[in-house]
Amino acid sequence: MTRAHTEPTPGATAPSSATAPSSVTAPEIHRGLAGVVVDTTEISTVIQETNSLTYRGYAVQDLAAHRSFEEVAYLLWHGELPDPAQLAAFQARERALRPLDRSTLELLTRLPDTCHPMDVLRTAVSFFGAEDPLEDDGTLAANRAKSLTLLAKLPTVVAADQRRRRGLAPIGPDPELGYAENFFHMCFGTVPEPEVVRCFEISLTLYAEHSFNASTFTARVVTSTLSDLYSAVTAAIGALKGPLHGGANEAVMHMLNEIGDPQRAGDWLDEALASKRKIMGFGHRVYKHGDSRVPIMQEALDRLVSRAADPEVTRLATLHAALRHAMVTRKGIHPNLDYSAGLAYHLMGFDIPVFTPIFVMSRITGWTAHITEQLSHNALIRPLASYDGHEQRPVPAAVSRVR
Ligand SMILES: CC(=O)SCCNC(=O)CCNC(=O)[C@H](O)C(C)(C)COP(=O)(O)OP(=O)(O)OC[C@H]1O[C@@H](n2cnc3c(N)ncnc32)[C@H](O)[C@@H]1OP(=O)(O)O
């Protein structure tokens, strides 16, 4: 027999004996913490009335249109956009930190090809933590330095890993190139047309920050125990990997490949919904009438498609639009950012398993801003659970003693 009761809350009277009923009224359960407000934040917010997203008060579409990703990173960390001198200093430091040392490069070659690139990234961040002599120093200055190091080095890891899986040697970073351009250079040895780089940079800006999403909350939980920044980021990468969160941008591409023919989109969707499948790249915990970031990302994707003039690209774009139309018509569920970013990354030439690591390269800014904020007014994050397991019961006598 089971009995539901809640763990004692601070200040509540504990039950006098283990068998005494602990609670008579059933507590309200918020599975998945849906709708629960757990803290304040100054970093970003979704404004439901206007379906918009702001970083430090600036609309993300304005930032995507007028500012570089490096400026957005600076804004998220420092609270204000940089002036030209601050930006120049920030860029110089980021560019100098991009190269990987020999031990990291060796570590990357030792990891099996069968592991997902998110596992590589998670392992690399953990390794950076083990190597960092400042590991135990949780001061603001130390954490800012670590955040910048991760921002600079993560693209080098992602690019080297993609090349290794293609049987190619890594290409080192180019300090003459901006963050987005340098990533293309390290992946492919060339930098594409500005329109493509711009689309990529827009995706980085849109992915950078989204309040208390699952991976950011994970980072805040780890930080709340006063653990170090690398541990928090390692855990956040694990949370982002899942297909209900960042892993959806890869799952979108697998799904489009599975459907194949744009004419099949409606029938495929009907079958998938009938078998209770989650349609990847659709739905959102916060947005119920469409993700505020999608129109900007979709416009950038449309520009990529129109410049390609390739039947294969046209097929994918038609399929993408047909599935979106079918899902909105049948279920009223709108696409999220992963839906348009996933196809955009494919059209840019990235391998599918690299899509979520690209998300990490961007979200590292938001995660580390939240780690700093959590530390600025820390409280251990430790919710309660309503127990519905066995009543306390005696341990049966052992048949024979284990030596
Ligand atoms: C950058 C990001 O992380 S954005 C999110 C990326 N993730 C995805 O794209 C994965 C697919 N989407 C989903 O699984 C969900 O929409 C989530 C996890 C993102 C949000 O989930 P929740 O807020 O918990 O919404 P919930 O699961 O309660 O959905 C409400 C209803 O809509 C349905 N629904 C929501 N999203 C989807 C979907 N993608 N496919 C099919 N049905 C869906 C649910 O089945 C549920 O139906 P029901 O009431 O009949 O049971």
Ligand SMILES: O=C([O-])CC(=O)C(=O)O
């Ligand atoms: O906010 C969320 O739950 C997921 C999301 O869109 C993000 O992290 O960008």
